[in-house]
Amino acid sequence: MRRPFLPVFLTASVLAGGCASPQRQADIAQANREVVLKFYEAGLNRKDADAALHYVGPRYVQHNPNAADGPEGFRQFIAFLRDKYPGSHSTIVKSFVDGDFVILHVHAVREPGTRGNAIVDIFKLENGKIVEHWDVTQAVPERTASGNPMF
């Protein structure tokens, strides 16, 4: 009558090891995505640097070639947007997440009515906070060779 406990033990070990781990990773990935989406909306669209920096860790390594490094560089960039392009808006067309990295495909329009830029942003997170950023930016052309849009 002791043998029935073996399957119970197996079930518990599967739940704790082989199963919980990928699910836990998926939960962390989804949480990372949410952090970046909130950061982006607060910073780029509401232009509230303080609210956005709530989602940034103790460092913010900047690879955008035009922006200064660190949280202070981000603050300067948001102040520039508030001053020069108060009507600018960034639409996140797609978001992707791979572990500690979140990638956004963005249509950013600085002046309403213009074609704007296609941007891909890459964010690295540590412990649920953004710590590093890369991006690539290209002006959206009037027409494309294929007739397909850039997004």
Added chain:
Amino acid sequence: MRRPFLPVFLTASVLAGGCASPQRQADIAQANREVVLKFYEAGLNRKDADAALHYVGPRYVQHNPNAADGPEGFRQFIAFLRDKYPGSHSTIVKSFVDGDFVILHVHAVREPGTRGNAIVDIFKLENGKIVEHWDVTQAVPERTASGNPMF
């Protein structure tokens, strides 16, 4: 004596549903990444369009604004590279995968010794084949505001 079967049933259902599914998803994601890495190396670096198109599905929807649509557009682009920039090389700095999407952060140098371009490519896959492509391209500048590189 019938009750011992209940835990066995639970174990089997956990393996088939709650556990196998995330692992299976991770396996598919990794396979998708491999497909795109092989496609990129064959096409952009070896400049062998036929070998690259082995990884492309029945359609190839092109969102790069300068390239024609479909597999034939890709073939034309590779022929252009072979003709004009035979020494061009694309280095994949990072790759990410989120389900059916694979994202590459690339340093592409058309003429050896030049700074080249930063590119992010986004590929969508269906049934293990590439079916759609978006990208964003920006020239690597001589210097950056932060002093950090673009990669």
